[in-house]
Amino acid sequence: MPPRTTIWELDFHTIGKHLVLKHYLDAWLPIMGQSNRRVLFIDAFAGPGEYSGGELGSPIIALRALIDHGASQLMTNEFVYQFIEKDCQRSQHLRTVLSDMDHEIPSNCSYDVVNSTFTETLTRELDHLERQRSNLDPALVMIDPFGVSETPMALIARIMANPKAEVYVSFMYDFINRFLNDHSFENHLDDLFGTECWRQARQIGNADQRKQFLYQLYSGQLKSSGARQVLYFEMYQGSRLVYAIFFGTKNLEGSDRMKQAIWRVAPSGDYRFVGGFHNQLHLGPAFVNLEQFREDLFNKFNSIQEVDIAEVVKFAKSDGTMFHSGQLKRDTLRPMEREGAIRVRRPAGSTQGYRDGAKLQFLSVSGHTASEQPTLI
Ligand SMILES: C[S@@+](CC[C@H](N)C(=O)[O-])C[C@H]1O[C@@H](n2cnc3c(N)ncnc32)[C@H](O)[C@@H]1O
Known part of the structure; x- marks a missing residue:
């Protein structure tokens, strides 16, 4: 059940x-x-800005990222933060x-709290831009609901139709899986996925396969909506x-940077953040097994006689690995060459x-020699 109070306790997975x-x-x-x-950060389900233990909420984390940034002096463009929150008390x-x-907010940064819904606010703004025949400024849109309603794929597609828009979406898998067979929920899931195909998941008995099917479907729908790269990572409670969390972008650099961000939080490379009292966040050094990366590269390029390094770098940045x-x-x-x-x-000359x-x-x-030790990151 989502909390009813204005602020609530921070979950480990958050x-x-x-x-x-x-x-x-x-x-x-x-x-x-x-x-x-001009650059926008839109926190479309902003919340109250803090948790009951005083921990920061996403709007403050996003603002602090700018305020505390080592290179903030060099960023002279305009940053606009928009925080949308439906609940009056929370906003x-x-x-x-x-x-x-x-007093800490730099002069090139402004913010606005909108006490309304994601759908109403973004629809109004995108309609306005359409009438002006202009695009949304480059934007990262965070879509972080409690459940699955009010996050329609149709609206995500309107956002992603803009040349430099990215989305960071919480995909409430546990919720979706629980309500998959509840007919009163069908409309919400139709909106969420932007298709009725999710119903096929009802026939999949194996829990892992069902999850993979729904992830692939959601990822595919984000791509049909304009994202060229789609990544995701998982949040566990115990x-x-x-x-x-699904991330959609058109930009290869964005995809690479997001993968680096995920690796920092889930350093064993399984893209899972396991939250819980007995299994807390592990940020220490971790051994990374790059065998899978070798396989990804080999599968991608082994049929090509010779591939330019630029193509290999592009692949490494993409959601293909x-x-x-x-x-x-x-x-x-380097170790592959040595072997x-x-x-x-x-x-x-090189x-x-x-x-x-x-x-x-x-x-x-x-190759022929013993493979390298896993890399310490
Ligand atoms: C999961 S919480 C957000 C947490 C916040 N993003 C953070 O990480 O600190 C979801 C918030 O969205 C608000 N909300 C619910 N429906 C909404 C809607 N349709 N549009 C905007 N906000 C909504 C809720 O009141 C709640 O505060």
Whole structure:
């Protein structure tokens, strides 16, 4: 049951969602800030701004990412934060929390709290832009409901129709799975997925397969709505999967940065954040097994005679693999080359590394020598 009080206790699994958001914003703000006049962060289900133990809510985390950013002096463009909250008391609470930090907000940043719904607010704004024949400024839209209603794929598609829009959506899997056979819920799920195909999941007895089917369907719907890259990671409470966060972007760099943000929070690479009293967030060093990355690369490129390094980097940044570009050259390609699993033809004057112009041939997943020790990150 969603809380009824104005503020509520922070769940452990929420911490993962917040940490990934914070790491992503740390990378996103300067990248977007340097190349755009105005940048938006829209927290479409903003909440009251804090939890009952005093922990920060997503609006404050997002604002602090800008205020505390090491490179904030260099970001002279305009940042506009919009916080949408349907509940009157919660939006009022958020205003109060925000007003306490007014003196810290840089002059190129403004915020607005809208006491309304996601659907009403975004529909009105997108209609207005359509009449003006203009686009939404580059925007990261966080869609973080308690349940599944009021997050229609049709509206996400209108957001993603803009050239530089990204969405960070809580996909309430536990809820969806529980109500899959409840006929009074069908309309909500039709809206959520933007299709009736989710009904096929009712025939899938195996819990894992059912989940994979629904994830693939949602991911596919985000892609049909305009996202070129779709990633997700999962939030567990103990052993129970509570929800997954889906991220949709058109931008390869955005996809790479989001993967890096997720790896920082779930460093063993399983894209799971396990919250719970006995299984708390693990942020220490972790051993990463890059065998799967080798397989992804081999499967992608082994049928090609020679592939340019630029194509390999593009793949590493994309949603075609869960690994990211920072794990590519030193930790994966170099040992593969040493083992003879790849052959490299370098441009004139280059004897090592994988600079522009290097051509790679993928021969096997691992070569003849013993494979490397897992990498410590
Ligand atoms: C999961 S909480 C948000 C938590 C917040 N994003 C955070 O991470 O700190 C969902 C919030 O959305 C609000 N809400 C519910 N329906 C909404 C709607 N249709 N539009 C906007 N806000 C809504 C609820 O009142 C609640 O405060």
